[in-house]
Amino acid sequence: MKQTNRPQFIRSLLVSWILILHASLAPAQPNDKPRPNVLFIAVDDLRPELGCYGATPVKTPHIDRLAAQGTRFERAYCQVPVCGASRASLMTGIWPTATRFRNFDAFAEKDAPNSTTLPQTFREAGYVTLSNGKIFHHPEDTEARSWSEPAWWPKDPKAPTLGLDSETNRRLSRNQRGRIFEAPAVPDDAYPDGKTALKTIEDLRRLKQAGQPFFLGCGFVKPHMPFYAPKKYWDLYERDRIQLAANRGRPSNAPAQLKGSQEFQQYHLADFDENSEEFHRMMRHGYYACTSYVDKLIGDVLAELERLDLAKNTIVVLWGDHGWHLGEHNFWGKHNTMHLSLRVPLVIKVPGRKPASTRALVESSDIFPTLCALAGIKVPETVQGRAFTRIFDQPGIVFRESAYSRFVLGDAIVTENFSYTRYADDGAEMLYDLRSDPHENSNVSGHSTYRETVEQMRTLLKQRQDESSRFGTENSPGKTGQTKT
Numbered sequence: 001m002k003q004t005n006r007p008q009f010i011r012s013l014l015v016s017w018i019l020i021l022h023a024s025l026a027p028a029q030p031n032d033k034p035r036p037n038v039l040f041i042a043v044d045d046l047r048p049e050l051g052c053y054g055a056t057p058v059k060t061p062h063i064d065r066l067a068a069q070g071t072r073f074e075r076a077y078c079q080v081p082v083c084g085a086s087r088a089s090l091m092t093g094i095w096p097t098a099t100r101f102r103n104f105d106a107f108a109e110k111d112a113p114n115s116t117t118l119p120q121t122f123r124e125a126g127y128v129t130l131s132n133g134k135i136f137h138h139p140e141d142t143e144a145r146s147w148s149e150p151a152w153w154p155k156d157p158k159a160p161t162l163g164l165d166s167e168t169n170r171r172l173s174r175n176q177r178g179r180i181f182e183a184p185a186v187p188d189d190a191y192p193d194g195k196t197a198l199k200t201i202e203d204l205r206r207l208k209q210a211g212q213p214f215f216l217g218c219g220f221v222k223p224h225m226p227f228y229a230p231k232k233y234w235d236l237y238e239r240d241r242i243q244l245a246a247n248r249g250r251p252s253n254a255p256a257q258l259k260g261s262q263e264f265q266q267y268h269l270a271d272f273d274e275n276s277e278e279f280h281r282m283m284r285h286g287y288y289a290c291t292s293y294v295d296k297l298i299g300d301v302l303a304e305l306e307r308l309d310l311a312k313n314t315i316v317v318l319w320g321d322h323g324w325h326l327g328e329h330n331f332w333g334k335h336n337t338m339h340l341s342l343r344v345p346l347v348i349k350v351p352g353r354k355p356a357s358t359r360a361l362v363e364s365s366d367i368f369p370t371l372c373a374l375a376g377i378k379v380p381e382t383v384q385g386r387a388f389t390r391i392f393d394q395p396g397i398v399f400r401e402s403a404y405s406r407f408v409l410g411d412a413i414v415t416e417n418f419s420y421t422r423y424a425d426d427g428a429e430m431l432y433d434l435r436s437d438p439h440e441n442s443n444v445s446g447h448s449t450y451r452e453t454v455e456q457m458r459t460l461l462k463q464r465q466d467e468s469s470r471f472g473t474e475n476s477p478g479k480t481g482q483t484k485t
């Protein structure tokens with residue numbers, strides 16, 4: 001008897017020991033409070049042109065309501081103004097360099113193979129982690145280690161044409177990406193984003209039943225072009241009354257490297273002349289309609305979170321992956337280091353914290369360690385961003401001296417008063433004084449009055465570039481070892 005029972009006894013001892021070890025490694029929970037869930041809502045190409053950011057005709061009542069309950073970040077900046085790189089950087093908390101997270105084709109898996117991702121960190125801490133729609137730009141990026149289940153995407157998210165007649169279709173045969181706008185009278189769930197909202201709502205019900213803490217990603221693809229939204233959202237705006245950008249010319253003294261994105265040229269512009277006021281008005285109308293459509297879907301998801309009584313213990317993040325030009329400087333979209341391309345909407349609702357707004361500078365890379373801190377989870381050593389949890393209690397503090405972003409050849413920092421870019425090819429510079437020139441109409445980098453400021457910006461930028469390059473050298477697993485939580 002004794003001999004046959006011994007292996008069982010040893011095994012049960014071992015199992016107990018593993019469970020105890022697991023429990024002791026699990027993050028301490030003050031007062032045994034349940035660990036907070038995270039609902040991470042990513043919106044593609046959404047600039048902070050939302051009701052809660054003031055002075056805009058864009059109707060976003062649901063996001064405004066969330067902002068009124070949470071902390072609204074007035075000065076949040078992306079690391080890279082393009083989908084793939086911005087998302088890979090946020091999801092790893094790692095800054096870009098000239099060779100890492102450079103453009104749309106960036107993969108966390110490929111560009112930072114030794115990193116631990118945000119959802120992976122939560123998963124390894126015992127969370128269920130789910131991804132619906134566009135969270136990573138590439139669905140397969142780090143999928144196996146990030147998510148408890150395969151990342152879910154609606155079918156055909158990029159070209160969901162619903163409203164084209166045969167004549168238009170014939171004309172579109174010359175252009176793979178299809179017409180730039182459509183406004184069919186269809187229900188919300190006819191388009192992929194509506195399906196992403198429904199899947200997220202189903203998941204919330206499932207997660208409520210399961211009772212395990214969760215990190216739930218919900219990524220919408222609008223207002224990214226093409227501007228396809230149900231007609232009722234277009235009908236919220238009268239096109240004739242839409243104001244155009246006041247500054248449709250190039251900034252004075254801008255170097256030749258500064259260009260607008262050519263992405264819109266990949267769509268069929270119907271009968272519009274891209275230099276006409278009618279085109280500017282249509283583009284704004286489409287962007288506004290798609291923003292209101294996504295706002296409604298966000299409202300549906302948040303309503304379910306409340307209905308299920310999960311809101312009281314769920315941190316909600318609303319984030320846009322980069323900014324967007326709506327005709328300013330005659331630019332459409334992202335792909336440069338102008339303030340409008342770098343500044344993103346960011347609202348974080350933390351249960352139990354007072355509503356606030358803050359002008360503290362924060363970066364997308366700071367979101368990863370902030371969420372870890374709020375959930376009591378150890379931040380992986382590879383993360384370069386910094387937790388800004390203090391801001392929730394003291395929204396008036398100064399958190400960062402600069403936000404660092406880059407795009408292809410341009411390295412940029414934004415400080416309290418200035419935005420500065422340096423191009424790697426010939427050293428051309430841009431400096432905008434955000435106090436006197438918030439819309440960046442005049443590059444003053446060559447102006448004698450700003451000589452000292454330019455020197456300071458060069459030094460600050462160099463520091464940020466050096467810090468960014470540190471990952472992969474001092475911080476690499478080979479030298480210091482990598483800590484996973």
Ligand SMILES: [Ca+2]
Nearest residue numbers: 044045083321
């Ligand atoms: Ca994007």
